[in-house]
Amino acid sequence: MNIEPKQSDKQSPKQSVTVIGLGNLGQVLAEAFLKQGHRTTVWNRSPAKADSLVAKGAIRAATAAEAVAAGDLVIVCVLDYEAVREVLAPAADALAGRILINLTSGTPNPARELAAWATGHGAEYLDGAVYAVPQTIGTDEAFVLYSGSPAVFETYREQLNLLGSSTFVGTDAGLASVYDVALLSGMYGMFAGFFQAVALGDSAHIKATEITTLLVPWLNAAAAALPGFAQEIDSGDYTTETSNLDINTVGLANILSATRAQGVDVELLAPLHALFERQIEQGHGAASLSRAIESLRKTA
Known part of the structure; x- marks a missing residue:
């Protein structure tokens, strides 16, 4: 045409x-x-x-x-x-x-x-x-x-x-939608972390506004790590001397334990911990945190 x-x-x-x-x-x-x-x-x-x-x-x-x-x-x-x-x-x-x-x-x-x-x-x-x-x-x-x-x-x-x-x-006419679902997934993942943080704060009578005042700059700072993770994922090189899966799995386990001790449900974060553990079971504990993507990739 x-x-x-x-x-x-x-x-x-x-x-x-x-x-x-x-x-x-x-x-x-x-x-x-x-x-x-x-x-x-x-x-x-x-x-x-x-x-x-x-x-x-x-x-x-x-x-x-x-x-x-x-x-x-x-x-x-x-x-x-x-x-x-x-x-x-x-x-x-x-x-x-x-x-x-x-x-x-x-x-x-x-x-x-x-x-x-x-x-x-x-x-x-x-x-x-x-x-x-x-x-x-x-x-x-x-x-x-x-x-x-x-x-x-x-x-x-x-x-x-x-x-x-x-x-x-x-x-591919479907690609805009693939991007859309991907970006919205990241957004809803952030919301999940926010809700978990607010629920934990609430268990100690900390107002949501107080938690959020500290959380927003912390999340902005943490987001700076994403481009580096993306480069690791695209290259397939997960070598790191800093934020590896072993360290993060222990840290997240501590968060889940403390959250349960406060009487708060951990259903929003527990699946992420399970993802980390699968990578460690496969022998990748020393690899970058970004290697968790390998447990999510589409299989042939």
Whole structure:
């Protein structure tokens, strides 16, 4: 498919944009394009959600098919991938020649399936993972990872950057979702440590705010070790003279023992200790802490 902007677009760089799905995020996505002068069409299954955008200059589409037909770029941001398919199915015939950008949160395989379905109907597809709260869309605080068509990403990078800093992570449409799940896993792991810390503090009548005041700078300092761990993991060289698995396994065992003595459950940290122990049982106690990844790697 030729995805060069149409001649009229070359004369004016303002592509027409459609935003389908007007929840909290969809609202600000549409506003970001409106603010930059793009002809912006909007559609939502609950039509009233378009009222405030129409008042700001957006065009309300009567149907999803009408919305798709109105935009060079069609951006979908709904609840899940099932909802994407439900919304777009009646508009399938209008997809030919369109650029479909899906910013709905999901998982890798549904992203790949949606990409195949969209391209099968003549559209070019990008899947995106948004890292922003709605109020930061369009600011330096927001960034979006994209996967799918590299030509689409390069052609429309300027428009995509209106939402946040854009990064292309690969041609596999599911890769943005893989990155998303990975980054969110790190976030939830941090939350797990936070909850464990607060629960332990609470057992000694220490307020959560007091623990957190000390915890945040400590976590920021500890995060500085991650790039070094990442280099070890990528190289496969886990040689260390400092933070090895033996030391950390003993330290974490002490933490678990003290936590239990305070009457606090250790279910959030115990699996990590078990991971360390598996590595030691395999004879890797002198290796870097980062070698724990080897007990998690996908097996052939």
